[in-house]
Amino acid sequence: MSIVDIPVEDAGALQAGRSEIRSEVFRQLLRSPTFVIGAIILIFWIICAIFGTSIAPHSPYAQNLEGINQAPSSAHWFGTDQLGRDMFSRVIVGSRDILIIAPLATLMGTVLGTIVGLVMGYFRGVVDDVLGRFVEAFLALPVVVTGIIALSTLGRSNLVIIVVIGLLFTPLIARTVRAAVLLERELDYVAAARLRGERAPYIMFVEILPNVFAPIMVEFTVRLAYAIFAVLTLTFLGLGVQPPSPDWALDISANYGVVPAGYWWEVLFDALAIATLVVSITLISDSVQGALEE
Amino acid sequence: MNMVRFILKRLGLALITLWILSVIVFLLGQVLPSDPGRSILGPLAAPSAVHALDHQLGVDKPILTQYWNWISNFPGTSYQYQAPIGPILGPALLRSLKLAIFALIILVPLGIVGGVVSALNAGKPIDRTISVVGQTMLTVPEFVSGIVLIVVFAVALGWLPVTATAPPGSGFFTQIKYLILPVIPLVMVLFGYIARMARVGTIEALQSDYARTATLKGLPRGVMIRRHVLRNSLLPTITVIATQTGYLIGGLVVVETLFRYQGVGLLTYNAATQHDIPMLEACVLTIGVVYMVVTLLADILFSLLNPRIRLRAAE
Numbered sequence: 001m002s003i004v005d006i007p008v009e010d011a012g013a014l015q016a017g018r019s020e021i022r023s024e025v026f027r028q029l030l031r032s033p034t035f036v037i038g039a040i041i042l043i044f045w046i047i048c049a050i051f052g053t054s055i056a057p058h059s060p061y062a063q064n065l066e067g068i069n070q071a072p073s074s075a076h077w078f079g080t081d082q083l084g085r086d087m088f089s090r091v092i093v094g095s096r097d098i099l100i101i102a103p104l105a106t107l108m109g110t111v112l113g114t115i116v117g118l119v120m121g122y123f124r125g126v127v128d129d130v131l132g133r134f135v136e137a138f139l140a141l142p143v144v145v146t147g148i149i150a151l152s153t154l155g156r157s158n159l160v161i162i163v164v165i166g167l168l169f170t171p172l173i174a175r176t177v178r179a180a181v182l183l184e185r186e187l188d189y190v191a192a193a194r195l196r197g198e199r200a201p202y203i204m205f206v207e208i209l210p211n212v213f214a215p216i217m218v219e220f221t222v223r224l225a226y227a228i229f230a231v232l233t234l235t236f237l238g239l240g241v242q243p244p245s246p247d248w249a250l251d252i253s254a255n256y257g258v259v260p261a262g263y264w265w266e267v268l269f270d271a272l273a274i275a276t277l278v279v280s281i282t283l284i285s286d287s288v289q290g291a292l293e294e
Numbered sequence: 295m296n297m298v299r300f301i302l303k304r305l306g307l308a309l310i311t312l313w314i315l316s317v318i319v320f321l322l323g324q325v326l327p328s329d330p331g332r333s334i335l336g337p338l339a340a341p342s343a344v345h346a347l348d349h350q351l352g353v354d355k356p357i358l359t360q361y362w363n364w365i366s367n368f369p370g371t372s373y374q375y376q377a378p379i380g381p382i383l384g385p386a387l388l389r390s391l392k393l394a395i396f397a398l399i400i401l402v403p404l405g406i407v408g409g410v411v412s413a414l415n416a417g418k419p420i421d422r423t424i425s426v427v428g429q430t431m432l433t434v435p436e437f438v439s440g441i442v443l444i445v446v447f448a449v450a451l452g453w454l455p456v457t458a459t460a461p462p463g464s465g466f467f468t469q470i471k472y473l474i475l476p477v478i479p480l481v482m483v484l485f486g487y488i489a490r491m492a493r494v495g496t497i498e499a500l501q502s503d504y505a506r507t508a509t510l511k512g513l514p515r516g517v518m519i520r521r522h523v524l525r526n527s528l529l530p531t532i533t534v535i536a537t538q539t540g541y542l543i544g545g546l547v548v549v550e551t552l553f554r555y556q557g558v559g560l561l562t563y564n565a566a567t568q569h570d571i572p573m574l575e576a577c578v579l580t581i582g583v584v585y586m587v588v589t590l591l592a593d594i595l596f597s598l599l600n601p602r603i604r605l606r607a608a609e
Contacts, residue, residue, distance in 0.1 A: 136311050142540045144545075145544060145581060228433070236435070237563060256552065259445060259456075268442065271441050272442075282430050282432075282433050
């Protein structure tokens with residue numbers, strides 16, 4: 001029965017090889033300055049998201065109608081908004097909702113997209129063609145437009161945004177996974193599994209999935225940046241996070257009307273906060289991509 | 295002959311996709327919670343009047359009849375404006391087109407130059423810089439860069455107007471002046487992608503056999519790049535620019551809202567939030583058609599310029 005023994009040993013060696021590669025990738029990331037800078041900024045915002053209410057000098061919800069639209073001062077570092085709320089506190093706590101919604105939406109899209117992509121790539125044929133046409137028709141609409149329609153239909157809550165963005169990302173991620181699976185399914189280990197009489201789900205999820213993990217990881221980090229983009233944009237349009245939550249995009253949406261009157265601090269610090277967050281994700285995603293593709 | 299077959303095949307596929315899209319849009323309109331008769335007549339109207347109007351609008355008919363009525367009367371009448379959609383949608387589409395074309399005129403040369411410069415300096419700091427800057431701008435939402443631009447150039451410096459709509463009857467250059475700020479966020483978001491594609495295409499062409507042959511036969515580098523590399527590397531970029539139309543339209547929704555510009559984006563947004571279903575359906579289908587026509591034209595242009603694709607596709 002030596003024929004049976006060989007693949008088992010091989011599998012063990014492969015397993016060891018895989019975890020070695022993983023720790024090597026991790027070491028490489030820690031040496032990359034872009035990754036470290038991105039991670040530091042992201043960790044800063046995660047800390048703000050978790051402990052924001054204790055760090056912030058004021059309550060982000062506390063209104064003070066006698067001190068509205070005040071310019072930045074020592075009492076209010078980032079000034080106050082149209083309801084007299086402390087902008088500094090709102091910017092600190094403002095990372096909370098986006099850092100919950102965007103990763104969950106991306107995770108959902110990645111899981112569903114991986115399943116659909118595995119099925120499309122593995123079975124090909126009619127399933128692939130039909131799903132492909134629908135993906136095509138779906139992609140003719142910008143994510144923002146589909147998001148607007150879905151959210152104005154289904155109502156506005158954080159759960160709905162997560163589901164809508166997750167579903168919108170599913171075909172995009174499926175396309176990437178499908179392309180990777182098409183390459184894998186022709187390899188010998190898939191043929192071997194088929195000859196052993198394994199069922200299709202086993203081959204897809206146990207044999208092929210671990211080998212397409214790297215492109216899925218890259219896709220996840222790239223999509224996370226887009227999820228942040230989409231959630232913030234929909235919130236800016238009034239369809240995402242709802243008031244009075246402290247949220248960067250929501251604050252910009254509520255206050256950009258008074259910018260021409262000179263109250264720039266009510267939007268500028270939120271805009272800068274968004275910029276630092278998306279830059280940190282981009283730096284991380286860029287270095288993960290570099291490390292995994294080497 | 296092959297060319298005609300390729301175009302026909304591509305056109306057929308586009309028509310099928312368009313039909314699927316029209317069904318999706320129509321079904322969305324059915325799912326949307328709306329009560330057309332009630333929303334037109336108002337909350338105080340008698341139920342019998344609402345019923346009569348529903349009947350007149352045909353929203354109580356079977357779903358296939360409704361689909362046929364919708365398609366044959368496209369684009370139909372807006373609930374919100376109580377007027378035919380065509381005369382509202384047409385000018386809005388033109389305004390959006392003006393904004394989009396202005397953005398593309400700046401974006402395309404800038405993206406291509408960025409990508410080619412990156413490729414020619416692959417691995418050097420300037421390549422890294424262009425790639426990281428492009429990548430970063432790609433993920434900054436349009437309203438964020440837009441609001442920073444407004445704060446700096448419109449409010450603090452007072453150089454440019456806060457809104458995008460020029461007073462009626464203004465000349466060409468005044469209109470351009472009003473469109474400068476709205477265009478920049480659109481250019482920023484798409485620059486990184488186009489530059490990356492142009493970079494990949496150029497590097498591929500630089501490493502190709504024909505480029506090596508040209509170098510080996512003693513062609514000066516400048517001539518080699520111009521005659522052999524750029525011509526081949528810019529082909530894929532054309533298709534890429536076309537596929538970005540979708541993102542560009544998504545960006546228009548945001549930019550038109552931020553700068554209060556009456557284009558298709560703002561119209562779609564208002565229709566969705568006001569539950570003006572016929573207007574929403576018309577806008578969404580129009581956006582889909584624009585996207586498909588642009589990608590179709592890009593595919594045909596691409597194959598006209600590149601015989602290899604043309605022959606492979608026709609087989």
